[in-house]
Amino acid sequence: MSDMDMDKRGPEGYEGGEGCLTTVIRIPVRIVVLLVVVPVRMVWDVLGVCGRFLDRVLLRPLGRALGWVGDTLLVPVGRAVAWLARGLVRYAVVVPAVFVYRWVLAPVGRGIAWLGRGLAGAVVWMVTTLIVTPLAWLFRTVLRPLGRGAGLVLWAVFVWPWAALYRWVLTPLYVHVLTPLGHGALWLGKAVVRVLVVVPAVFVYRWVLRPVGRGLVAVGREIVAAAEVAWRVAGYVSRAVGRALKWLAWNLLGRPAAWFYRTVCVPVGHAVRDHVWRPARKAAAEAGRAAKAALVSAGEAVRRARRDAWRALVGGAPARQPLEPSPVPARTLGSTTTAPGAAPAPEISLRKRG
Template sequence: MELDKDKPPRAYGSQQAPPHYEPGEGCLTTAVRIPVRIVVLVVVVPLRLVWDVLVVSGRALDRVVLRPLGRSLAWLGRVLLVIPLVWLYGTVFTPLVRYGLVVPVVWLYGAVLTPLVRYGLVVPVVWLYGAVLTPLVRYGLVAPVVWLYRSGLIPVGRLLGRLLGRLYETLLTPLGHALGWLLEWLVRTLLVWPWVALWRYVVVPVVYYGLMVPAVWLTRVLLVIPVGWVCRVILVPLGREIGAAFGVAWRVAGHISRAVGRALAWLTWNLLGRPLRWTYRSVCTPVGHWLRDSVWAPARNIAAVAGRAAGDALRSARATVRQARRDAWRALVGAPRAPEPGEPLVDRARTLGSTTIVPGAEPAPEISLHKRG
């Protein structure tokens, strides 16, 4: 099997690399490629087969078991839980909460609590605040404090402010400027400049040229260059080949898995599906047609004829019983009176002074439409 079909063909010539490896690849890559792909193919094929079997089984399980089970559970939960709870909420819980809690609480709030709070707490507090507390605070505390502030504290404060301002402008401002300049010069001369010079001309050169440059050079020579060479020459080609091998092996395993699946499907169809189809077409279908045409259709016709005959007999028996009952009633109470001229022919069903319905009876009317002569 050729595993490098996806790579473009290379022409042989003096300016191109030999055909057994691509330009830029080493001998190690070419030597490792085929064994790695063979080993990876041997490892990946069972995994791909197991993966395809699990995928097909999961889809079948979802289509045959999980979806019908979910629909059944949803319907069962709706019938046994949601509908009874909705009915219970709308029929029992809502009226119970409304007439057992909301209506009494609203009535209690509007009829008892609101007047009690308004006339028992708010009105006395407002009256006490307006009639007692406000004049007491205004004339007993606020007025004396305002008078004392305006008459005593404001003039004294203004006088002290002017005195302190004159003293600050005359003595403290020049002395403060002189002391500040002297202190700044001493700090800069004795502390800042020596440390800056020491840091700039001694510490920085020693640390940079004595520690950092040798450390960087040693790290580059002993670590970066060897690790880069190993990664570039060994790890990167090996990783690239292993990744490519896994991709090729996964595709090849997919072809193998599809071939195995087609073979199993062909065997299942020829060993089970084809005999079942032949049995259904050759045996079950003719037997079903014969039962439908020879047994079920005559039995259905006979049952329909018998049903119609039974219905006719039942209706005839009802009519006979009704006629016999009318004849018996006529024999007991006499023939019905012929209606007078101008009286509507109405089959009255109620007797005079009674609400009992008597079939076939025609008693005297309660109110005659025409006076008798």
């Protein structure tokens, strides 16, 4: 439903026209609300952008780091502490407590309970025999007959005269005198309240409060509608301002930075990578391999000298010389066999050459 259709409907449950009050206050209210809401909406959008930036740049990496710390350090430490605490509680508290309860407190408690049952039985028997039985006999034979006689005397002296007075005097007086007077006074009070309270209250409600309330409802409804429209308009304005600021920032900062990166940083980086970093890395690798080979040769020479010195001191078989790598046997001309010292023959036959 469009705003025009909503405006035509008027108040809830009222299908007629809106009235002059709504038409008069609508435009000023919307202008004032728009001027108030636009800065609020722009501040709201700026805070939202800042919050998303902080979430993406700071909060998420921080949360991942904290999660890694918790999973890597805190959880194992907590488990170890919990396991140690369970062990300490079990062997320092639970096991001694169970032992004390099972072998000390439980036997002592059973003995105390048995002794208490015996003492309680003896006390109950003594109280029943010495106190309860005599009191019960005294109540049955003396106190109950005396109480019944005193009750009859009190009824005849006090209760019966008051009952007769209530039945033959007070009840007719209430029914035939006080009740009609009460009905008349009640009717008179209702009439007075109606004339002095109800009628003025109805007049004030009908001709003062209800029109004022309708006006306030119309004003409130217009303020709410104006706030909704102003919030949407403020959103459009805020997005337009944001696009303008983004375009300005890109043309003032982003585009020169991108041009500088493409035209200066990338060629310089490639030149440094091709002419400095790669030769340096290659030279470092060659130096490392040469140093490793030198260390291996020096270690082998030290071991050989140590063995020769040991054999020279204690005697023994001469040191075995390391085997020289045999040359690769070459093929002779016109033959498939190989002979040591012969020059390597070509792989293609002379016949095929001709």
